[in-house]
Amino acid sequence: MEKIVFATNNAHKLAEIRQMLGSRWQVLSLAEIGCHDDIPETAETFEGNALQKARWIKDKYGYDCFADDSGLEVDALGGAPGIHSARYSGVHGDDTANNEKLLGELVGIADRHARFRCCIALLRGNDAPAFFEGVVEGEIIDRPTGIAGFGYDPLFRPDGWECTFAQAGADEKNAVSHRGRAVEKLAEYLAAACN
Numbered sequence: 001m002e003k004i005v006f007a008t009n010n011a012h013k014l015a016e017i018r019q020m021l022g023s024r025w026q027v028l029s030l031a032e033i034g035c036h037d038d039i040p041e042t043a044e045t046f047e048g049n050a051l052q053k054a055r056w057i058k059d060k061y062g063y064d065c066f067a068d069d070s071g072l073e074v075d076a077l078g079g080a081p082g083i084h085s086a087r088y089s090g091v092h093g094d095d096t097a098n099n100e101k102l103l104g105e106l107v108g109i110a111d112r113h114a115r116f117r118c119c120i121a122l123l124r125g126n127d128a129p130a131f132f133e134g135v136v137e138g139e140i141i142d143r144p145t146g147i148a149g150f151g152y153d154p155l156f157r158p159d160g161w162e163c164t165f166a167q168a169g170a171d172e173k174n175a176v177s178h179r180g181r182a183v184e185k186l187a188e189y190l191a192a193a194c195n
Helices: 011-021 046-061 082-087 095-105 170-176 178-193
Strands: 002-006 025-028 065-074 113-123 130-140 156-158
Touching (some): 002 011, 011 170, 011 178, 046 065, 046 113, 065 095, 065 178, 082 095, 113 178, 130 178, 170 178
Parallel strands (some): 002 025, 002 065
Antiparallel strands (some): 065 113, 113 130, 130 156
16 A cells, blocks of 8 residues: 555545545555644645645655645635635634635625635656646535535535535535545546556
């Protein structure tokens, strides 16, 4: 089983990735390699932030690594919260506050079309960086619904669905989610590269 680091401290993301990559890869967390660094995310794009995180781990710890950056883009808000999704309310990772701020920004706005976007950057061996993107279109509903998932999942209803991501099971969500789509491309790339 080959080892690869997923540059995240987010337990939800780590669990999703491990489930999706299956038994071929031993996906290590930052804690498992002894990394407790405050890794910077100062780029202006999802791609830039993902590469910045992956390069930090590869350069400092020597592991093959992938990192993601993802977020919610709401058309009526000019693509916000975008790269600031996790700290939209000003506090990193406060899902309730982020959701409340988003709903406040959308009061009186009829067009609630939005998308989740995920970009994964992979650094493996001496290869050039590889990027994988996943997008899922949908809309923001009026109030949080469901208890599964994390982040904006209780507010996001994918196109063609009757429920939010937070009402779906992990397998159902991963089959169509932005991260699931990006990880599927990553998994296909890794499988081809290892054959």
